[in-house]
Amino acid sequence: MSRAALLDRLARRSRRVRVLGLTGSIGMGKTTTAAMARRLGCPVHNADAVVHALMRPGGPAVRPILAAFPTVADATGGIDRKALGRLVFGNPSQLRRLESIVHPLVRAAERAFLARQARARRPVVVLDIPLLFETKGETRCDRVAVVWAPEVLRTLRVLARPGMTASTLAHVRSLQTTEAFKRANADALIPTGLGHRPAWVALRRVLQHMRQGPACPSRRRLTRTVRPHA
Ligand SMILES: CC(C)(COP(=O)(O)OP(=O)(O)OC[C@H]1O[C@@H](n2cnc3c(N)ncnc32)[C@H](O)[C@@H]1O)[C@@H](O)C(=O)NCCC(=O)NCCS
Numbered sequence: 001m002s003r004a005a006l007l008d009r010l011a012r013r014s015r016r017v018r019v020l021g022l023t024g025s026i027g028m029g030k031t032t033t034a035a036m037a038r039r040l041g042c043p044v045h046n047a048d049a050v051v052h053a054l055m056r057p058g059g060p061a062v063r064p065i066l067a068a069f070p071t072v073a074d075a076t077g078g079i080d081r082k083a084l085g086r087l088v089f090g091n092p093s094q095l096r097r098l099e100s101i102v103h104p105l106v107r108a109a110e111r112a113f114l115a116r117q118a119r120a121r122r123p124v125v126v127l128d129i130p131l132l133f134e135t136k137g138e139t140r141c142d143r144v145a146v147v148w149a150p151e152v153l154r155t156l157r158v159l160a161r162p163g164m165t166a167s168t169l170a171h172v173r174s175l176q177t178t179e180a181f182k183r184a185n186a187d188a189l190i191p192t193g194l195g196h197r198p199a200w201v202a203l204r205r206v207l208q209h210m211r212q213g214p215a216c217p218s219r220r221r222l223t224r225t226v227r228p229h230a
Pocket residue numbers: 025026027047048051081082084085088095098099102106130131172175176
């Protein structure tokens with residue numbers, strides 16, 4: 001285990017904040033499920049929202065991104081995300097370059113969030129991270145919930161978005177871990193293809209078990225990949 005991972009785990013253990021990682025591929029229902037977690041009283045840290053804020057005018061990522069990608073300034077002094085996407089999606093080395101700027105800032109925001117929630121003595125919080133497995137973020141979580149819907153439904157959802165094409169979707173999918181990997185490494189699956197109620201029930205169940213603590217009787221049923229509990 002790396003030093004940073006060890007520090008994360010020790011910090012969580014001492015503060016007793018339990019962390020549910022929420023992830024899933026594009027269009028599977030992370031945002032909708034994260035909104036449910038908030039309604040269930042659970043603070044949510046949204047990594048995507050942090051990335052957006054970092055790139056707004058005056059945001060801490062603007063200057064380093066413009067130094068690396070000088071053509072992606074927008075008219076207001078922020079970052080033109082679509083232009084940046086055109087440069088990095090399809091160009092692995094440029095994408096790595098962007099990630100090396102953005103991901104450390106996202107991690108710093110996440111640490112600040114966890115520290116705030118620990119001070120507020122929150123029992124359970126959610127980290128909504130689209131690329132949780134891709135960035136090995138599961139090591140910072142006590143449990144991981146994966147949102148999932150049948151492929152055909154997900155494709156229909158995503159292709160209904162303005163500007164989205166089948167080839168863009170195929171490319172984004174090729175950058176992300178497979179559904180099989182995500183599902184095999186999930187502690188819980190949140191179905192989003194059956195309407196809101198089943199997703200709500202599954203999420204509430206996970207959060208209830210986490211609030212009950214490490215000795216909760218259903219832990220084995222919940223957990224397919226056994227992880228140490230903080
Ligand atoms: C390149 C950017 C500006 C394009 O923004 P845009 O609004 O056009 O697209 P959006 O962010 O909605 O991404 C589209 C899809 O690509 C996926 N995606 C985004 N970044 C990555 C990545 N580094 N690796 C794999 N998939 C990615 C998203 O999860 C989403 O499903 C943006 O995706 C970005 O800043 N990416 C790098 C930061 C990052 O890794 N973010 C992921 C969450 S922390």
